[in-house]
Amino acid sequence: MTRTVRIALPAAAPEMAQEEILKQIAFVSRGIAGPRFVESGRVLTCEVPEARADALEQAIAQLATRTVRGLRNLQRKIVYASPRMESPSFVDDGHGLHPDVRLLGTGQVALSGVPLRLFRYFDRAFEAMGLLWHAESVLTPALIPTRVLAKCDYLRSFPQYVTFACHLHEDSGVIDEFRACHQDRDDLDARALDSMDVPEACLSPAVCYHVYHLHQQTTIPAEGRVYNVVGKCFRYESSNITDLRRLWDFTMREVVFLGSRDYVLRERQRAIERFVPFLEALELACEIRTASDPFFIAPDAVSKTYFQLSSETKYEISALLPGSDRLAVGSFNYHSDFFGRAFDTDVEGGGAMHSVCIGLGVERWVHAFLAQHGADPARWPAAVREKLEP
Numbered sequence: 497m498t499r500t501v502r503i504a505l506p507a508a509a510p511e512m513a514q515e516e517i518l519k520q521i522a523f524v525s526r527g528i529a530g531p532r533f534v535e536s537g538r539v540l541t542c543e544v545p546e547a548r549a550d551a552l553e554q555a556i557a558q559l560a561t562r563t564v565r566g567l568r569n570l571q572r573k574i575v576y577a578s579p580r581m582e583s584p585s586f587v588d589d590g591h592g593l594h595p596d597v598r599l600l601g602t603g604q605v606a607l608s609g610v611p612l613r614l615f616r617y618f619d620r621a622f623e624a625m626g627l628l629w630h631a632e633s634v635l636t637p638a639l640i641p642t643r644v645l646a647k648c649d650y651l652r653s654f655p656q657y658v659t660f661a662c663h664l665h666e667d668s669g670v671i672d673e674f675r676a677c678h679q680d681r682d683d684l685d686a687r688a689l690d691s692m693d694v695p696e697a698c699l700s701p702a703v704c705y706h707v708y709h710l711h712q713q714t715t716i717p718a719e720g721r722v723y724n725v726v727g728k729c730f731r732y733e734s735s736n737i738t739d740l741r742r743l744w745d746f747t748m749r750e751v752v753f754l755g756s757r758d759y760v761l762r763e764r765q766r767a768i769e770r771f772v773p774f775l776e777a778l779e780l781a782c783e784i785r786t787a788s789d790p791f792f793i794a795p796d797a798v799s800k801t802y803f804q805l806s807s808e809t810k811y812e813i814s815a816l817l818p819g820s821d822r823l824a825v826g827s828f829n830y831h832s833d834f835f836g837r838a839f840d841t842d843v844e845g846g847g848a849m850h851s852v853c854i855g856l857g858v859e860r861w862v863h864a865f866l867a868q869h870g871a872d873p874a875r876w877p878a879a880v881r882e883k884l885e886p
Contacts, residue, residue, distance in 0.1 A: 497546035498529070501553045505560055508537040512788040513567045517560050522734040523656045524555050529735070531556075567788075573808060576772055576784040580868075584781035586818045587870030593739055594871055603737040603744025610871050611740075611862055613884050615747075618861045619726075620883070621774070622749035625854075626724030628770065629763070631751060634707065636727035640700040644709050647838045650701060657731040659699040659744070662692040699730035704853040707752045712839040716849050720755025722763070729857075740863035741823055751854040756843050757833075760852040764828050767854050768811065771826075777879035780815055780868060787812035787827060815864035823864050826856040 509517065514533050517540065521531045531542035540560050544552040593599060596609030607615055626633075639661055645651055651658065664671055674691045678684070700706065703725045711721075729748045736742050751767065753760045768784060775782055787810040813826040829852060836842065836849030843849050869876050873884060 498527075498543045499546045499549040501542060501544055501549060501556070503540045503553065503557045503560060505538055505540065505564060507564065509533060509540070509560065509564045510537065510567065510571075512572060513564045515788045516567065517563050519736060520559060520563070521556060522736045524559060525552055526734060528552065528556070572785045572788075574783050574785045575768065575811060576775075578775050578780060578782050580779055580781035581783065581816070584816045584868070586816075586867055587875070594866060597740060599739075603733070603742070603746075605740065605743060605745075605859070607859075607862075610873065611866070613873075614862045614865060614880075615858055616885055617880060617883055618856075618858050618865075619747070619749065622856050622858070623724060623726070625767075625770065625774070626722075626749075626751040629722045629724075629751065631722040631724035633724045634710075634726075636700065636703045636706040636725060638699055638728045638730070639697040640705060640709075641697055642695060644705060645698055645701075648705050648708070648835070649838070650705075654701070654731075657701055657733065659701075659730040659732055660695040661697045661699055662689070662695050664691050665693055700727065701729055701731050702750075702853075702855070703727040703729060703748045704750050704752045704851075704855070707754070708835040708839050708841070708851065711754065711841045711849070714841055716754050716841060716843045718756070718844040718846065720753060720759040720763075720843075722754070723750075723752045725750040725752055740859045741817075743859055746860075747858040749856040749858060753852040754841075754843075754849055756846045757850045760850045761830060764830060764852045764854070767852075768828055771813070775813070777877060778865065779877045780864065782813055782815040782825075782864075784811055784813055784828075786810065787824065815868070817864065817867050823860055825860045825864050826854065829853050829855060 514537055518531055518533075521528055521542070525544070525548070527545040527548065529543040531540065533540055540556065542556065544556075593605075594611050596607065596611050598606045598608075600606055623633075642651070645658070664674055670691050674688070677687075706727070707723050707725060726747070726749050729746055730744060731746075732744055733742050737744055753763045771784070786808055809830045809832070811828040812824040814822050815825050817823050831851045831853075833848035833850050835851050836847075841849040865880075873881055
């Protein structure tokens with residue numbers, strides 16, 4: 497049994513606050529379904545389990561009120577809008593998976609056929625983008641030490657997204673007991689974690705963290721460093737996991753700049769400028785705008801999100817989807833000297849290292865492109881058609 501709850505907010509939630517609330521509500525409880533804003537953002541409604549309705553209604557109200565208050569009346573800054581924004585069109589209705597995108601588990605997909613060809617196109621294009629800076633290429637591991645995530649403040653900031661890598665105790669008795677318990681089972685026993693060690697590693701949620709770790713207790717040359725990074729990322733997003741838009745297991749391409757504040761901000765602006773002709777060649781309906789979700793936060797999440805927005809530390813490439821939905825397919829993130837201080841990394845003659853990362857979720861680009869242009873390569877923009885692999 498479920499109950500529909502209607503939460504009237506003290507003031508209408510602006511668009512940016514609505515976006516954040518709808519993403520975070522999944523972590524209040526797995527049982528919440530269908531959250532949406534009505535009455536011009538003044539009311540939040542959703543379905544909750546009847547048995548916990550009162551407690552969940554209170555928790556959701558607290559989340560909504562805190563977020564609206566923290567974000568106040570901030571408005572997005574749009575630094576670029578593609579020509580296609582004036583007359584967007586969609587070939588795919590955005591519902592369901594392409595036949596060659598096969599769901600293998602929660603947030604886990606296998607690509608073949610046209611989606612795979614498109615994935616490879618974007619992967620090559622983003623690698624080429626990094627090479628414009630003569631960036632050093634880095635392939636990162638899927639695992640990241642828990643102590644490194646702690647230095648990145650991730651275990652305090654985003655614990656709900658973390659995927660822990662576990663293994664059995666190195667004890668023959670425990671191993672034999674585990675084997676016997678699972679002799680006739682098709683899945684893990686509910687008590688399996690009792691046989692596991694405390695994780696010393698997690699699955700990496702961002703490939704740039706490995707770059708900062710590489711430079712721990714080092715000095716960056718005054719002219720700065722730039723890296724072309726690729727790897728698998730893992731973020732558990734509960735009921736927000738949907739097709740290629742939000743996967744648990746996905747691929748990230750990043751260009752990472754390390755150096756002085758002036759250097760990394762200059763290169764971020766250059767990256768934004770270099771992306772404009774690329775977006776126009778793709779004929780995508782999209783914007784580059786300030787993002788509502790922070791790249792890094794701590795328990796005072798809302799106040800840090802407000803700082804991020806007001807200081808424009810994160811821009812996102814926001815692509816249109818059918819039904820007025822949006823998808824952030826990339827971001828331009830400035831971290832100030834946060835990671836320089838966390839990893840004791842300095843710039844020659846300039847204090848703690850500043851950093852910028854350009855993050856590009858490859859599967860998300862595939863989804864947005866297919867939604868707008870469809871799965872027939874003959875109908876795609878020439879810039880893509882001409883560079884597809886067979």
